[in-house]
Amino acid sequence: MIPELGYGATVAALALALWGAGAAAVSARTGRTNLLHSGERAAIGVWVLITACIALMLYAFLTFDFSVRYVAFNTNRGTPFYYRITALWGALEGSIVLWAWLLSIYTLIVVVQYRRRQPELYPWVLSVMLGILAFFLLVMTIPAPPFERLSPIPPDGRGLNPLLEDSGMITHPVALYLGFTGFTVPFAFAVAALIVRRTGEEWITITRRWTIIAWYFLSLGLLIGGWWSYHVLGWGGYWAWDPVENAAFMPWLTATAFLHSVMIQERRRMLKLWNLALIFLTFGLTLFGTFLTRSGIIGSVHSFTQGSIGVFFLGFLALVLLGSFSLLASRVGRLRAEGVLDSVVSRESMFLLNNLFLVAAAFTVFFGTVFPLLSEAVRGVKISVGAPFFNLVNIPIFLALLFLMGVGPLIAWRRASAENLKRNFLKPVLAGIVVAALMRALGVGNALVLTAIALVVFVAGTIALDLFRAVRARRRSGDGWSAATLGLLLRQNRRYGGFIVHLGILVIALGVAGSQAWSVQTEVTLQKGQTVDLAGYHVRFDGLSATEESNHAKVTGAFTLSNGRRGETVLLPGRKFYPQEQTPIAAVDYRLGLLEDVYLVLGDFARDGSQATVKLQVNRMVSWLWLGGLVLTLGAALAILPEARKPA
Amino acid sequence: MSRRRKFVAGGLVVVAAIAWLIWAGVSQSVVYFVTPSELLAAPVPSKTYRVGGLVQPGSLKWEPKTLDLSFTLSDGKASVPVRHKGAPPDLFAEGRGAVVEGAWTGDGYFKASLILAKHSEEYKAPHDGADPGYKELIKSLRKEGAR
Numbered sequence: 001m002i003p004e005l006g007y008g009a010t011v012a013a014l015a016l017a018l019w020g021a022g023a024a025a026v027s028a029r030t031g032r033t034n035l036l037h038s039g040e041r042a043a044i045g046v047w048v049l050i051t052a053c054i055a056l057m058l059y060a061f062l063t064f065d066f067s068v069r070y071v072a073f074n075t076n077r078g079t080p081f082y083y084r085i086t087a088l089w090g091a092l093e094g095s096i097v098l099w100a101w102l103l104s105i106y107t108l109i110v111v112v113q114y115r116r117r118q119p120e121l122y123p124w125v126l127s128v129m130l131g132i133l134a135f136f137l138l139v140m141t142i143p144a145p146p147f148e149r150l151s152p153i154p155p156d157g158r159g160l161n162p163l164l165e166d167s168g169m170i171t172h173p174v175a176l177y178l179g180f181t182g183f184t185v186p187f188a189f190a191v192a193a194l195i196v197r198r199t200g201e202e203w204i205t206i207t208r209r210w211t212i213i214a215w216y217f218l219s220l221g222l223l224i225g226g227w228w229s230y231h232v233l234g235w236g237g238y239w240a241w242d243p244v245e246n247a248a249f250m251p252w253l254t255a256t257a258f259l260h261s262v263m264i265q266e267r268r269r270m271l272k273l274w275n276l277a278l279i280f281l282t283f284g285l286t287l288f289g290t291f292l293t294r295s296g297i298i299g300s301v302h303s304f305t306q307g308s309i310g311v312f313f314l315g316f317l318a319l320v321l322l323g324s325f326s327l328l329a330s331r332v333g334r335l336r337a338e339g340v341l342d343s344v345v346s347r348e349s350m351f352l353l354n355n356l357f358l359v360a361a362a363f364t365v366f367f368g369t370v371f372p373l374l375s376e377a378v379r380g381v382k383i384s385v386g387a388p389f390f391n392l393v394n395i396p397i398f399l400a401l402l403f404l405m406g407v408g409p410l411i412a413w414r415r416a417s418a419e420n421l422k423r424n425f426l427k428p429v430l431a432g433i434v435v436a437a438l439m440r441a442l443g444v445g446n447a448l449v450l451t452a453i454a455l456v457v458f459v460a461g462t463i464a465l466d467l468f469r470a471v472r473a474r475r476r477s478g479d480g481w482s483a484a485t486l487g488l489l490l491r492q493n494r495r496y497g498g499f500i501v502h503l504g505i506l507v508i509a510l511g512v513a514g515s516q517a518w519s520v521q522t523e524v525t526l527q528k529g530q531t532v533d534l535a536g537y538h539v540r541f542d543g544l545s546a547t548e549e550s551n552h553a554k555v556t557g558a559f560t561l562s563n564g565r566r567g568e569t570v571l572l573p574g575r576k577f578y579p580q581e582q583t584p585i586a587a588v589d590y591r592l593g594l595l596e597d598v599y600l601v602l603g604d605f606a607r608d609g610s611q612a613t614v615k616l617q618v619n620r621m622v623s624w625l626w627l628g629g630l631v632l633t634l635g636a637a638l639a640i641l642p643e644a645r646k647p648a
Numbered sequence: 649m650s651r652r653r654k655f656v657a658g659g660l661v662v663v664a665a666i667a668w669l670i671w672a673g674v675s676q677s678v679v680y681f682v683t684p685s686e687l688l689a690a691p692v693p694s695k696t697y698r699v700g701g702l703v704q705p706g707s708l709k710w711e712p713k714t715l716d717l718s719f720t721l722s723d724g725k726a727s728v729p730v731r732h733k734g735a736p737p738d739l740f741a742e743g744r745g746a747v748v749e750g751a752w753t754g755d756g757y758f759k760a761s762l763i764l765a766k767h768s769e770e771y772k773a774p775h776d777g778a779d780p781g782y783k784e785l786i787k788s789l790r791k792e793g794a795r
Contacts, residue, residue, distance in 0.1 A: 388677035525712040603735030
């Protein structure tokens with residue numbers, strides 16, 4: 001019953017979305033408001049129907065309805081309640097349903113927010129969003145139907161991919177998809193503004209706002225993904241330049257570029273064409289990422305090899321890019337810059353450079369991801385470029401971006417005088433050099449880490465200097481220190497939200513540099529009672545125990561961790577044996593710390609519990625990534641708040 | 649005009665630098681994916697390869713005390729003896745596909761620094777006596793080897 005209901009709802013939603021997109025477009029051309037209202041009702045109907053799909057799917061999961069192929073392939077009777085809900089988006093078909101559902105929610109928000117405020121743009125925005133929604137509903141109808149019937153009905157399901165049994169499964173995909181789908185809104189506004197030739201300023205405000213929102217969620221998704229990788233996958237890393245990570249990172253880079261270059265447009269009426277291109281590119285990259293990871297052309301933990309879905313995505317991507325860029329080309333005449341670049345030493349050129357580097361980083365990631373495919377297609381030679389390539393190419397680019405992060409926000413517009421440079425940058429530059437020299441004297445030998453530290457101190461110095469001056473200025477009007485700072489953050493929330501994001505990036509940069517340079521590991525086989533030492537830690541093997549969980553068996557090793565100073569703690573890494581998997585899966589245990597984490601993975605073991613092979617890692621400064629991520633998301637949240645009116 | 653030229657020149661310098669970075673990055677870190685037969689046909693000692701094949705049943709030897717792992721990777725036509733230091737990773741087992749990264753030594757074995765035992769949804773372990781489906785295996789491993 002559920003497969004038929006679900007399929008019916010999907011087809012009905014597709015029909016409604018197509019109707020709504022058409023009706024809104026016709027009303028935009030003719031001004032017939034009854035058609036526009038019909039389009040709005042269609043948008044509401046689409047949301048109701050996709051919500052019904054989700055409800056049906058959840059019901060099927062919770063009642064073990066294995067007549068639905070997707071349910072049978074992604075759960076079994078032992079799957080815990082919690083993961084039967086998250087299994088909803090655990091594989092291809094369900095993740096498309098989640099995508100469509102979030103997109104339908106964004107569409108409703110747009111309807112509520114802009115139907116009165118943007119009468120000219122709004123019909124086109126609605127039309128574009130419903131059109132894109134129709135594409136995802138089409139994918140749900142033909143190449144990836146979530147409600148496909150399975151017959152005969154199996155007595156039990158196959159079970160969920162064990163790696164997905166983690167609490168991160170609820171937050172990571174949802175945040176990532178809120179980011180991905182969120183970029184549809186700026187895209188729709190950009191297209192609408194081009195069509196009605198209203199490429200003035202109001203769409204920029206809306207687009208920037210929505211890009212920050214999508215960027216916020218995408219950042220959150222990437223960070224949670226890193227945390228998931230770190231604590232689940234058992235290799236002690238947080239980023240592997242996996243194609244799926246790259247797929248999410250590319251739109252993040254281009255969106256970051258847009259968030260910066262849009263300031264040039266607001267201030268100097270320049271880069272209009274470039275900004276629109278960045279929006280189109282970002283949206284295109286979200287589709288490309290989905291194509292890359294969902295079509296099965298690249299192997300990865302996340303990819304579910306599927307047949308024709310790749311063709312659908314590639315076709316739609318081509319349509320979107322061709323359509324949006326030819327629209328852009330037809331409007332070039334209206335997008336001329338009204339300002340000119342005055343000097344190389346100016347904020348405009350620093351922002352230009354920042355954009356160049358961000359887009360270059362996106363391109364190198366794209367190149368490294370796609371190059372192996374091209375090489376095989378063109379030369380028939382299979383190669384891989386992997387992490388060494390990405391690190392080698394991106395480290396210089398990111399260091400340059402760090403430098404620009406310090407210079408960009410403070411350097412003068414148009415033309416910076418020597419006086420301006422000295423006033424803003426002399427002290428931070430000196431601070432960076434002094435701190436790096438101090439660290440060098442203290443024995444830090446790694447050149448890359450020293451460079452990173454110098455740049456981080458420099459950027460932090462510029463932010464501190466700027467904040468100090470602004471607070472001091474406010475204090476002259478009689479506020480106390482804390483009132484002045486708080487008032488500043490709230491009144492100029494965009495500027496200081498941005499600075500807080502920058503601080504978060506600095507903390508992350510230190511975490512990346514420190515963890516790459518200073519983490520150590522060892523692998524060893526221990527007899528019961530034997531101890532392994534690493535970096536001042538002692539880990540003693542105390543024995544093994546076995547337990548039976550609802551859907552798997554688990555062997556847990558007991559290890560005692562001590563470092564001679566604080567008391568002893570127990571680490572319990574294990575190996576999980578799932579009946580549907582032929583080999584076990586590691587369950588890592590760890591102690592997190594501000595400066596270093598102890599990370600223990602159980603490898604092979606003797607069945608009688610007399611010996612165990614373990615991988616012990618002392619990972620330095622990894623926690624800085626999560627802390628920096630927290631700071632970054634707080635800053636982004638501050639920047640999203642409506643901007644307070646400027647004091648008269 | 650000269651100001652504009654300055655900007656164009658500056659931009660070109662940056663673009664050229666990035667192009668050089670990419671070129672250097674590719675030429676330094678490119679690793680060729682080969683099958684056991686391709687490797688044995690013309691092995692270049694101490695060059696980094698990725699080799700993909702089936703872990704031959706009966707070939708796996710694991711010595712916990714010394715962390716010595718050895719096995720044979722096969723594509724049905726040729727087999728490469730592989731040695732590695734470290735416990736067998738998750739998802740690694742006899743009769744399943746694996747990709748190893750490392751170099752051919754002059755002493756007649758492949759020294760692996762990395763084992764990628766990937767969960768392959770396409771590849772199913774062959775039944776007894778059935779065609780082991782090496783073609784399918786290599787095809788799916790090539791995909792995974794791309795990482």
